[in-house]
Each structure stands twice: as structure tokens, then as C-alpha cells.
Amino acid sequence: MNNFINKGNKATKTGFGEGLLEAGLRNTQVVCLGADITTSVGCNLFADAFPDRFISLGIAEQNCIGVAAGLALSGKIPVFATYGVFAALRAADQIRISVCYNNVHVVIGGAHAGVSVGPDGATHQALEDLGMMRVLPNMTVLSPCDATQTRLATLAAIEQCTGPVYLRFGREAMPDFTSDSMGFQIGKSQLLLPGNDLTIMATGHMVWEAIQAAEILGFSGIRSRVINMHTIKPIDKEAIIGAAHETKVIVTAEEHQVNTGLGSAVAEVVVQNYPVPMAFIGMHDHFGESGDPHQLMEKFGLTARDIVAAAQKLFGDKVSEL
Amino acid sequence: MQTWQFADPVRLEEIAARIRKSVIASLTESKSGHLGGSLGLTDIFTALYFSALNHDPHNPGWPGRDRVILSIGHVAPVLYATLAHAGYFPVEELNTLRKLGTRLQGHPGRDHGLPGIELSAGSLGQGLSVAVGMALAAKMDHDIHRIYCVNGDGELQEGSIWEAAMAGAHHNLGNLTAIIDRNGLQIDGPTEKVMHLEPLADKWKSFGWNVLECNGHDFISILNAFRNASDSAGVPSVIIAKTIMGKGVPSIENDYRWHGKVPTIDQSSEFQQLFPESKQ
Numbered sequence: 001m002n003n004f005i006n007k008g009n010k011a012t013k014t015g016f017g018e019g020l021l022e023a024g025l026r027n028t029q030v031v032c033l034g035a036d037i038t039t040s041v042g043c044n045l046f047a048d049a050f051p052d053r054f055i056s057l058g059i060a061e062q063n064c065i066g067v068a069a070g071l072a073l074s075g076k077i078p079v080f081a082t083y084g085v086f087a088a089l090r091a092a093d094q095i096r097i098s099v100c101y102n103n104v105h106v107v108i109g110g111a112h113a114g115v116s117v118g119p120d121g122a123t124h125q126a127l128e129d130l131g132m133m134r135v136l137p138n139m140t141v142l143s144p145c146d147a148t149q150t151r152l153a154t155l156a157a158i159e160q161c162t163g164p165v166y167l168r169f170g171r172e173a174m175p176d177f178t179s180d181s182m183g184f185q186i187g188k189s190q191l192l193l194p195g196n197d198l199t200i201m202a203t204g205h206m207v208w209e210a211i212q213a214a215e216i217l218g219f220s221g222i223r224s225r226v227i228n229m230h231t232i233k234p235i236d237k238e239a240i241i242g243a244a245h246e247t248k249v250i251v252t253a254e255e256h257q258v259n260t261g262l263g264s265a266v267a268e269v270v271v272q273n274y275p276v277p278m279a280f281i282g283m284h285d286h287f288g289e290s291g292d293p294h295q296l297m298e299k300f301g302l303t304a305r306d307i308v309a310a311a312q313k314l315f316g317d318k319v320s321e322l
Numbered sequence: 323m324q325t326w327q328f329a330d331p332v333r334l335e336e337i338a339a340r341i342r343k344s345v346i347a348s349l350t351e352s353k354s355g356h357l358g359g360s361l362g363l364t365d366i367f368t369a370l371y372f373s374a375l376n377h378d379p380h381n382p383g384w385p386g387r388d389r390v391i392l393s394i395g396h397v398a399p400v401l402y403a404t405l406a407h408a409g410y411f412p413v414e415e416l417n418t419l420r421k422l423g424t425r426l427q428g429h430p431g432r433d434h435g436l437p438g439i440e441l442s443a444g445s446l447g448q449g450l451s452v453a454v455g456m457a458l459a460a461k462m463d464h465d466i467h468r469i470y471c472v473n474g475d476g477e478l479q480e481g482s483i484w485e486a487a488m489a490g491a492h493h494n495l496g497n498l499t500a501i502i503d504r505n506g507l508q509i510d511g512p513t514e515k516v517m518h519l520e521p522l523a524d525k526w527k528s529f530g531w532n533v534l535e536c537n538g539h540d541f542i543s544i545l546n547a548f549r550n551a552s553d554s555a556g557v558p559s560v561i562i563a564k565t566i567m568g569k570g571v572p573s574i575e576n577d578y579r580w581h582g583k584v585p586t587i588d589q590s591s592e593f594q595q596l597f598p599e600s601k602q
Contacts, residue, residue, distance in 0.1 A: 031462075055458060055493070063451045063485035070455020073441070075385075076462075078455070094482070097445045098452055102432055 004192065004211050007148075010176040012169035012204075013111050015147035017042030019154025020079055024050050030158060031071060033057055033064050033080040041081040041111040042169075061086045065094035065106070072104035077158055081109025084126025084168060088133050099164045100136045107157045108133075110168045113143075114255025115288040115296040116205055117171050125288040126168070130203075131260025133166040134233040140186060141232040143168045143254075143262075145207035147176045149230060152184035160186065168204065170255075172293045175208045189236040195223035198315050199243035199250045200307060203229045203262045206253035206281070209297075212304035213253075213311065222315055235265045237273070244274040249314040251279045253307050255297075258282035277317060279310035326549045329373035331541040337407060338368040339597040342570045344403040344416050350590035352420040355428065358567040358580035360400040362505050362538070363472065366563055367404040369544040370470060379409035382437040388467050389440050389456055393449020394474040394503070395429030396582070402426050402436070410438040447480025449473065450500060454489050457498040457558070468552060471500045476508030479517045484529070490558040491530030498558040499551040500531075503538070505567040507578040526560045538563035571596060 024030045024046050031053045032046045038054075047054040057064045061082055068078040080087070087110050088095070099106045110129050117125045134141045140161055144153040150169050157165040182190060192207070193214050202210035207228045214224035225247055227239055243250055250270065252263040263280035270276060283300060297303050342364050349355045371377070375388045392401050399419060406413045411425075418424040425436035429444030443449050453471035460467055477483065490498055502522070510516045519525075526533045532554040536547035544563065551559035567581070568574035571593045585593055 052462070057489050058485075058492075060482075060485035060489070062447075062482040063454070063489055066448050066451020066482070066486065067455035067458065067489065069441075070452035070457075071459050072455075073452070074456050074459030074463075076459050093445055094448055094451070097443065098441075098448050101442045 004177040006175035006177050008176060009173035010147035011171060011173045012144065012147050012150040013042040013171060015144070015150030016081065016109055016154050016167065016169050017045045019151040020158070021045040021049055022151070023155055023158040024053065027077065027159070028053070029075060030077045030079065031055060033068055033078055035059055035061055035064050035080070035082045037082060041083070041109060043081055061091040062094050065091040066098045068106040069098035069102055069104050072106050073102065077105060077107070079107040079109065079158065081111055083112040083124055084110030084129040085112070085124060088126065088129035088166065092132055095164070096136055100138045103138045103163050105162050105164070107161070107165045107167060110166055111171065113168045113170045113204060115283070115300055115302065116174070116255060116293040118293040118296060119290050121290040122287040127257050127283050127288060128260065129166070129168060130232050130256050130262065131264070134265060135260070138163045139233060140165045142166070142186065142230060143203040143232050144230045145204060145228050146174065146178050148178045148180065149184060152180065153230065156184050156186055170205055174205050177208060184230070187231045187234040187236060189239045190228040190230065191225070191239070192228050193224060193226040195225040196247050197223045198311050199225040199227060199247040200253060200311065201227045201229050201240070201243065201250060201262065201266055202253040203232065205255050206302065209302070209304045210253050210307055213307035216304060216308045217311055222311070224311065229262055229266070232262060232265055235269060237269050240266055240269040241273045244270050244276045249277050249318050251281060251307060251310050251314060253281040255302060256282055258284060277314055279314050281307050281310055326552070328542070328545045334368050334372055334541045337372050338364050341368060341400065341403045341407055343594050343597040344406065344413065345399045346585065346590055346593045348403065348416040348419040349399055349584040350587065351417050353584060354420060355399055355584055356396045356582050357584055358574065358577070359394070359397040359474070359503065359505070361571060362565040362567045362569050363397055363400050363503055364569065365539045365541065366472070366501060366503070366544060366565070367400050369541055369548065371404050371408045373545055374548045376467065379438070382410060386465070386467055389469045391441050391443070391449045391453045391456070391469065391471040392430060393443055393471055394446065394477055395444030398426070398428065398430050401430065405438040411436065446474070446477045447482040450483055450486035453498060453500070454486050454493070454495065457490070457495040458493055460497055461495065467497070469498050471498070473500055473502050475502055475504045475506065475513050475519060476516070478502070478519055487526065487529040487531065494556045495558045496554055496556045499548070500558070500560040502560060502562045503565055504562050505565045507567050507576070507581065509578065509581050511578055523562060530557065532557045532559040533562065534559060535562045535564065538565035539569055
């Protein structure tokens with residue numbers, strides 16, 4: 001049995017909004033940029049509390065990113081959130097040059113992560129944002145697992161970072177199971193469940209699924225190590241190498257394309273340091289579609305059961321080779 | 323507020339000649355780069371750094387300085403030569419342009435530590451947004467410094483420019499001046515053949531900007547435009563500066579093939595002789 005209890009479903013975007021408000025209360029240099037979907041991405045709390053520090057820029061993401069760079073170069077701490085698809089892809093060149101090449105402290109919130117966005121369908125489901133952002137020099141990429149952790153990640157992005165940050169969060173209310181006391185350290189993954197039979201490394205909404213998967217695997221005596229990879233970049237190499245070394249097989253789980261996403265990031269470390277068999281739970285070179293979030297998670301193989309199946313196969317192969 | 327005392331135009335002519343000579347020399351040395359636009363903007367840059375700007379070459383990070391954003395990073399040679407002649411760094415360093423290890427990157431890069439570089443830029447259409455951000459920050463903090471953004475005319479074909487134009491007017495950024503290098507040419511040929519920009523002044527007016535026009539090679543005309551821009555309270559200004567690509571070297575003037583070309587050694591000495599050493 002694990003100690004993680006769902007305190008009630010809550011959207012990670014709410015955690016983002018709460019963290020942003022808190023950071024705004026503590027530091028008057030924090031400003032927020034809006035691209036018309038302020039409430040939808042959780043920035044309404046800040047906009048209502050600090051109207052003088054909320055800058056409405058309309059549906060113009062490329063300009064928003066450039067403006068954010070200019071504000072940062074002038075000593076402000078700009079936070080700009082919009083849907084991840086529009087932030088990370090439409091404004092990619094502005095992020096690359098005006099933000100990352102200038103290495104300025106701009107916090108970019110990427111909302112509506114993954115297929116759990118649901119009925120809006122493929123156009124609005126961010127499935128490539130982590131890959132787009134982690135390839136950029138100077139960029140830090142965060143993907144917290146629940147609302148509580150998203151609040152902590154938001155505070156860390158605003159108050160601890162000095163360069164560009166991309167922070168990913170979702171729309172749907174999902175289990176909120178972590179606690180403030182667990183803390184949040186950028187680049188340092190969290191060991192949620194100990195185990196040496198196999199490792200499940202998950203990010204974002206898939207962390208809860210990974211915990212459920214570990215519990216199911218436990219019924220057949222398989223002890224899974226579950227690691228919360230809340231930071232995609234800089235990736236926690238030590239935890240990955242340790243998992244490869246000690247458990248010999250790794251399953252990654254993400255609501256994102258497995259090519260370029262967490263799976264790729266983990267594999268890059270594994271193959272260079274301690275090659276072991278891996279399985280990748282995530283989107284496999286495919287767009288999402290409309291549907292109920294849970295139906296979509298099932299359709300695209302993003303549930304605890306899918307993690308269990310992949311883990312059992314890897315573990316079976318490992319045992320048969322012993 | 324800034325008091326507008328124009329520098330002596332004769333002196334500015336002399337400085338511009340020195341800058342043009344340095345631009346030609348550095349591009350000859352680097353064997354690649356953009357000569358036409360750099361020469362075309364020399365008078366604008368001379369007017370900025372030797373008359374209009376409130377700045378301190380010995381304290382480039384001074385928070386109260388006016389900012390110059392070069393959105394068209396490819397004309398970096400004129401920015402570098404102007405900064406060097408203004409005293410930001412030694413003129414000799416211009417010979418390192420585009421070479422490995424240089425602070426004078428092909429397009430400006432702040433990461434290489436050259437004093438006076440406000441923004442790493444070169445991907446077209448981005449600078450005006452950054453300038454809007456700087457102008458917003460200054461306005462929020464009640465700072466009185468101005469933000470100047472140098473844009474190309476071909477660059478105005480980028481959609482993001484017009485996103486920034488909307489934002490500048492919406493937020494009443496009277497502290498922002500955009501300068502359009504209106505030489506009428508881009509790599510594929512005349513702008514009006516590649517993609518129509520006219521009626522350009524009307525476009526900016528309809529976006530809510532204070533539109534000024536000047537002769538980009540007449541210092542009185544340029545400085546009058548800068549002064550009028552600074553007087554426009556609550557409305558951003560755009561100066562459409564009529565310029566000649568390659569200005570100062572008659573054999574290359576208005577020839578779009580010189581957008582991204584550098585002179586041969588022989589051409590270079592021929593070109594540099596057009597700018598005799600001024601009497602100090």
C-alpha cells in the first residue's frame with residue numbers, strides 16, 4: 001500500500017494560478033501577460049489582485065513572448081501563460097531568440113497539456129511542447145504532477161530561476177495527492193515509492209497513474225520504484241542511472257509524444273550510462289482527438305493498466321534472462 | 323525631460339564618414355556580412371548615438387539610459403562601428419567582426435559581452451515586441467528614458483510586427499519610437515515588387531501611431547523627427563526614414579544585390595577613399 005491519498009480532484013492550472021498570486025504578493029516586480037484566455041489558464045487570480053501588473057496583449061502569442069523578453073530585460077519578472085500548443089509552437093522562434101538566446105527570466109506557462117484536455121480535440125491538446133522546449137539552450141522545463149506541486153513549481157520558477165522556464169500544466173481536475181512538505185527542487189526528481197524490481201518514471205498527470213500501476217503490480221509481488229520526474233530539463237541523471245543500475249528495467253509515462261518527451265530524455269541518459277530495456281507509455285507519433293478525458297486516456301494507452309502491461313512484460317523478460 | 327539640443331550637423335557628417343569607413347573596413351576584413359543596409363543606416367545611427375540618445379558609453383548598464391533595439395540584426399556592422407566610435411569599446415576591435423571568439427557576432431549576441439548591445443536579435447520581426455516590453459516596463463516604473471527600435475522595411479512583412487504595433491498603441495507607449503529603414507529594397511528586389519508595403523504611413527496611422535517621415539541622410543530632418551517623436555505624449559511614434567541602401571558609395575547605391583555582399587580588397591580601398599580623414 002502507498003501513502004498517497006487523493007485529497008480531491010483539482011486542476012493543475014489552479015495550482016499555477018495560486019502560485020502566481022502568491023509570488024505576486026511577495027514581489028511587486030512580478031507581472032503577468034494575458035492572451036485573451038486569462039481565466040482559462042488560471043491567471044485571473046493575479047489579474048484581479050494586481051490589475052496594474054496585468055498586461056493584456058490580445059491573441060498575439062509571438063508578441064507576448066517578445067514583450068515578456070523586453071520586460072525581463074528591464075528588471076520585471078514576466079509570467080505569460082496560454083495553451084501549451086500556442087506558447088511552445090506558435091511562438092517557438094520568439095522563445096528561441098528573444099527569450100532563450102537572450103537568456104532572460106521569462107516564465108512561460110503551458111496550459112492544456114495532453115489529451116486530457118478532452119473535447120476540444122487535437123488542435124488544443126499540447127503533445128509536443130516538452131520536446132520543443134527542452135531542445136532550447138538555457139531553458140528549464142517543469143512538468144509537475146498535481147495542483148499542490150504545480151503551485152510549488154510555479155513559485156520555484158518565479159522565485160528561484162534566473163533564466164527562461166517552461167512550466168506545463170493541465171486543464172482537467174485530477175487527483176491532488178502530494179503535500180507541501182514534500183517540497184520542490186528543480187532538477188531533483190522525487191522518489192514516491194521504493195522498489196527494486198522495476199522503475200516507473202512518470203511526469204504530469206501520469207504520476208498518479210504510475211502510483212496506481214505500482215499498487216496493481218504489488219498484488220503480484222512486483223515491487224516498483226515510482227519516480228516523479230517533475231523536471232524534464234535539467235533531467236535528474238543520478239536518479240535515472242540509479243534506477244537503471246538497481247532495477248534493470250524502466251518504464252516512462254507521459255501525456256506527450258514519447259519521441260522528444262520524457263521517454264526520450266530518460267533514454268538519452270540510460271543509453272549513455274547504463275543501457276537497460278525500456279518501455280515508453282505516451283503518445284506514439286499521433287494527434288489526439290475529441291472525447292471525454294478518461295476515454296481519451298484509455299484510447300491512447302495512458303492509464304495505470306497500460307503501465308502495468310508494459311511493466312509486466314519488461315519484468316518478465318528480465319526474470320527470464322536471469 | 324530631455325532637452326533637445328541638436329549636435330552640429332557638420333560634425334555629425336564627419337563622424338558618419340568615419341563610421342562608414344569603419345563599416346567598409348570591418349566587412350572587408352570579415353569577408354561576409356551586409357554592407358548595403360549598414361551604410362544606409364549610418365546617418366540614423368550617428369544621429370542617435372551622437373545627438374539624440376541619453377547614454378553613457380562608460381556605463382552601458384546605466385538604468386536611466388535610452389535603449390536602442392536593433393531588430394534587423396544583420397546590419398550589426400553599423401551598430402558596432404557606431405558604438406566603437408562613441409567610445410563603448412576600441413575601434414580596433416571592429417576588425418574581429420564575425421570571427422571565431424569575437425564579441426562582434428554576425429548578428430548581435432548579448433552572450434558575447436559586447437558593451438552597448440541591448441538585445442540579441444536577428445530573426446526578423448521580433449525586436450519591436452521586445453521594445454514594447456521595455457517601454458511598458460519604463461512606463462510602469464515611471465522612468466523617463468526612451469526606447470528606440472530600428473526596423474527594416476522588408477521586415478514589416480512579418481506579421482508579428484503588426485501584433486507589436488497594436489500593443490504599442492493599445493498601451494499608449496509615448497516613450498517608444500520605431501524607426502523604419504525605408505530603402506525600398508529587400509533581398510529579392512524592390513519591396514513593392516516582393517510584397518507591397520504602401521501606403522505605409524497610412525498603415526501605421528490606422529494602427530494608432532504618430533507617423534513621422536524624414537530624409538534618413540539629412541541630420542536636421544532626422545533629429546527633427548526624433549524630437550517630434552519624443553513630444554508625442556501617450557502615443558508611440560514611427561519614423562519612416564527614407565534611406566538609400568549603400569549610401570555614400572555611389573557605385574553600389576540602390577543596388578539590392580549589395581544587401582548581403584562585401585567588397586573585395588580592391589573595391590574596399592576604392593570605397594574607403596570616398597571618406598577622407600576629416601580635419602579634427
